[in-house]
Amino acid sequence: MVARGLTKRFGELTAVDAIDFDVHTGEVFGFLGPNGAGKTSTMRMIGAVSPLTGGTLQVLDRDPATDGAEIRARLGVVPQENTVDEELSVTDNLYIYGRYFGMPRAQVRRRIPELLEFAQLTDRADDKVTVLSGGMKRRLVIARALINTPSMVLLDEPTTGLDPQARHLVWDRLHELTRQGVTLLLTTHYMDEAEQLCDRLVVMSDATIVAEGSPRELIATYAGREVLEVRFPPGHRYAGWTGLDGIGSRREVLADRVIIYGDDAEQLTSAVTHSGVEVASMLVRRASLEDVFLRLTGRRLIE
Numbered sequence: 001m002v003a004r005g006l007t008k009r010f011g012e013l014t015a016v017d018a019i020d021f022d023v024h025t026g027e028v029f030g031f032l033g034p035n036g037a038g039k040t041s042t043m044r045m046i047g048a049v050s051p052l053t054g055g056t057l058q059v060l061d062r063d064p065a066t067d068g069a070e071i072r073a074r075l076g077v078v079p080q081e082n083t084v085d086e087e088l089s090v091t092d093n094l095y096i097y098g099r100y101f102g103m104p105r106a107q108v109r110r111r112i113p114e115l116l117e118f119a120q121l122t123d124r125a126d127d128k129v130t131v132l133s134g135g136m137k138r139r140l141v142i143a144r145a146l147i148n149t150p151s152m153v154l155l156d157e158p159t160t161g162l163d164p165q166a167r168h169l170v171w172d173r174l175h176e177l178t179r180q181g182v183t184l185l186l187t188t189h190y191m192d193e194a195e196q197l198c199d200r201l202v203v204m205s206d207a208t209i210v211a212e213g214s215p216r217e218l219i220a221t222y223a224g225r226e227v228l229e230v231r232f233p234p235g236h237r238y239a240g241w242t243g244l245d246g247i248g249s250r251r252e253v254l255a256d257r258v259i260i261y262g263d264d265a266e267q268l269t270s271a272v273t274h275s276g277v278e279v280a281s282m283l284v285r286r287a288s289l290e291d292v293f294l295r296l297t298g299r300r301l302i303e
Contacts, residue, residue: 005055008041015041017207028184030201037204039187076145076153082137086130098147119143135166155186191290205297223287226265231257243277
């Protein structure tokens, strides 16, 4: 996939502002960003359901403007909501979706057992969807998106609302797809999910791409290797903030703590200890993609 100057406007609102990116066959590519950053608009253009306002886009070596139907036939889509028919059985949901793609009945019936096994839902094949857990429903939605054996799957917040066990099971299923050569594009608000799944990703803010690379590259560039979180006793916060000037490669002052970024936690800890500043506690942790995300997009709540 290749996008150059990709733009989407809704009247005077620019939702996607001339962005460039490439997605390689068989990789997991992520779009990260706060609400309103342009992720969903980008995914809809890739899915050939929303026309471009400007720029160029090639999806599966096709132009969405002229080959939309062909592109959609080769895509799998996992929406954010579990849009399945609650009153039908698991098998019937898969069967009906396959028929929407125009697949012959016999082909759909052959495909269903494979997908049930993939999603670990074989023993629930005849159950109505309404009795399934949230994790089971999510796996059903993913299985349904694969009914047409797609070359590329678009996943919008694939594990939102799932407990840790269900999330990890979904991750395992997605890793299995990549081993089969399927290209995955996903949006997520879970930074650990992006670190676990994505080969490369872009961070979007205010309709533009502000950073691109692998999770490891982005962490090294924008956060460093390690982080020291320093908390102060009540009444000592201001003195603590000012007393730590010059320590680390970057410092972030929050309401309840100071976050110091650097490459050597031992040196950071030693510098704080010898600064003479009274601290209540210090926590050392590995720098994460969440640190990158907050640095690039800010901590302001966006509705």
